[in-house]
Amino acid sequence: MAPKDSNYDASDEAIVLDSIRKWLDRDVEPYAMELEHSDTYPVEMVEQMKKMGLFGATLDPEWGGLGLSASTYAKVVTMISEVWMSLTGIFNSHLMMATAVQKFGTQEQKERFLRRFATGELRGGTGLTEPDAGTDLQGIRTRAVRDGDGYIINGTKTWITNSIEGTCFALLTKTDPSADPPRKGMSMFIVEKGPGFEISKRLVKIGYKGIDSGEMVFKDFRVPADNLIGGEEGKGFYQAVGGLELGRINVAARSVGIAKRALDESVRYSQERKTFGKPICQHQAIQLKLADMATRYEASRLLVEQAAVAYDEGRRCDLEAGMAKYHASEAAIENALEAMRIHGGYGYSKEFVIERLYRDAPLMAIGEGTNEMQRVIIARQLIDRNRI
Ligand SMILES: Cc1cc2nc3c(=O)[nH]c(=O)nc-3n(C[C@H](O)[C@H](O)[C@H](O)COP(=O)(O)OP(=O)(O)OC[C@H]3O[C@@H](n4cnc5c(N)ncnc54)[C@H](O)[C@@H]3O)c2cc1C
Numbered sequence: 001m002a003p004k005d006s007n008y009d010a011s012d013e014a015i016v017l018d019s020i021r022k023w024l025d026r027d028v029e030p031y032a033m034e035l036e037h038s039d040t041y042p043v044e045m046v047e048q049m050k051k052m053g054l055f056g057a058t059l060d061p062e063w064g065g066l067g068l069s070a071s072t073y074a075k076v077v078t079m080i081s082e083v084w085m086s087l088t089g090i091f092n093s094h095l096m097m098a099t100a101v102q103k104f105g106t107q108e109q110k111e112r113f114l115r116r117f118a119t120g121e122l123r124g125g126t127g128l129t130e131p132d133a134g135t136d137l138q139g140i141r142t143r144a145v146r147d148g149d150g151y152i153i154n155g156t157k158t159w160i161t162n163s164i165e166g167t168c169f170a171l172l173t174k175t176d177p178s179a180d181p182p183r184k185g186m187s188m189f190i191v192e193k194g195p196g197f198e199i200s201k202r203l204v205k206i207g208y209k210g211i212d213s214g215e216m217v218f219k220d221f222r223v224p225a226d227n228l229i230g231g232e233e234g235k236g237f238y239q240a241v242g243g244l245e246l247g248r249i250n251v252a253a254r255s256v257g258i259a260k261r262a263l264d265e266s267v268r269y270s271q272e273r274k275t276f277g278k279p280i281c282q283h284q285a286i287q288l289k290l291a292d293m294a295t296r297y298e299a300s301r302l303l304v305e306q307a308a309v310a311y312d313e314g315r316r317c318d319l320e321a322g323m324a325k326y327h328a329s330e331a332a333i334e335n336a337l338e339a340m341r342i343h344g345g346y347g348y349s350k351e352f353v354i355e356r357l358y359r360d361a362p363l364m365a366i367g368e369g370t371n372e373m374q375r376v377i378i379a380r381q382l383i384d385r386n387r388i
Contacts, residue, residue: 013072020076023048024083032084036356039209041165045087049120054091056118058246059098063114070246070308074253078304081257082264085360086211088257092250093125093161096243097170100126100188104230104239113168113190124166127157127191127216128240134159135373137172137240138182142218144173144189149225151175151189153218156200163214164202167193172240175233183237188229196221207359245311247368248321252304255328255364259297262332262339262357266290269343280342289342293335300328319381326374329364336361 027048035042049055058073059065068076077088098117101109116122133139142155153173160169171191179185191197196219203213229239267290270281280286303324310317336357340347347354365371 013075016066016068016072017075017079019052020079023052024080028080028083028087033353033356036084036086036209037350041212042087042090042210046090046120046123046165049087049091053118055094055120055123056098057091058095059102059114059118063102063110064118065114070249070311071305074249074256074304074308077250077253078257078260078301081254082261083257084210085254085258086208088250088254089161089208089211090123090165091120092247094120094123094166096126096247097124097168097190099243099246100170100229100239101190103242104188104235106231108226109190109229109231117168122168122192123162124168125160125162125170126240126243127160127163127169127171129157129159131156131158131215135370137237138186140172140174140186142171142173143177144175144187144223146175146225147222150222151225151228153189153191153196153221153223155218157216157218159203159213160216161211161213163216164199164212169216170229170240172236175236179234184234186236186240187233188236188239189223190227190229191218191221191223194221207356207361208363244368245307245317245321248325248374249304249307249311251364251368252300252307252321252324252328255325255332255361256297256300256304258332258357258361258364259293259300259328259335261353262335263290263293263297265352265354266293266339266342269346273344286342289338293338296331296335300324300331303327319378319385322369322374322377322381325364325368326371326378329361329371332357332361332364 028045053066056065057068057076061067080088098114101113113122128137130140130142132141142153142157144151144153169191171189173187173189174185175187176185198217200215200217203215205213270286270290271279273280307317307320307324310320339354340358343352343354346352349355
């Protein structure tokens, strides 16, 4: 796989998936366990992902991206998550920033950033969440105040993926804190690390190892006015939520990867492990678990496909993406736990992959809008689409 300026045709899904599979087998699977347990940033894998064009996976070929459809992208994400979910966060959070610029940026901003985003030369993520505001984004406090040809930013962002290893972020701020409703006073900037922009701490997590999550502090940080995405104040909230459908499809796709790996490991192990003179897969109690796991996985995969197709066709898909994210993340959590039960004591061992799936899965219920919020979104859309 390589960016579009080679002879490679990104529309050929089979080629994309084949090259990802080979890379995973050769360069990821043999090393993932060690990097996971030492919580080490996968420097070499990031270089390989750059070469494969993953940092521009969904960006337009005009900017050096692969131009993958959401459907193909979701399959890529699922495949990688089966092997090591953490890797998908390194390019997905980055792509959310890049997509905001591609979708809402001025022509000058596109020229300045998108090619460097696509190659991975400039990498980063999205800074929305704050210590006191996650789901309720309109409650953020980070301020950007106009000052001559720039803005002065003060505030704190937390839980930001890639904040330590990355250098460039899409940052949600308030430019008019008195706006009513508050979302109309919100603006998004592209910020690059410099004086006044510091990482105050690395956050320690139960899972999602290898990838960095940190707290970013802005103290009188100056950003050029040219970095205001779209060049107009008051659009930041819409720009932030405008990327969430693709973000949710991504988290759903990651969840499918976790649910599938848990299933595959269990199908294999249950044929190897014997109790009372037969493989445990011949005990009905285990068969019921396998059947439930397989059904949850397939249903999740299909929901992701449905949402991705709707997205690719340009249809409104918050209901579909919400259902996919909600169902698939719950499936990942349940499959990981059932896989642990099926593996008995070995499921609790760090020598097997199951405990990693078990630690990684719950994040899928939190990121890109919690599952409580997904259900609210699904219900609102249901009513909206079926008004009497
Ligand atoms: C590993 C990790 C990586 C992350 N990466 C990023 C990143 O790169 N960038 C970024 O900006 N953020 C990131 N986040 C933050 C993440 O998006 C938030 O944690 C998430 O949006 C939830 O916000 P919160 O943690 O503040 O929970 P809260 O908003 O405080 O919610 C707490 C609980 O209340 C529920 N709740 C809240 N409001 C309602 C309501 N109206 N109705 C019903 N229930 C409600 C929630 O569902 C949840 O159960 C990351 C988080 C983690 C753990």
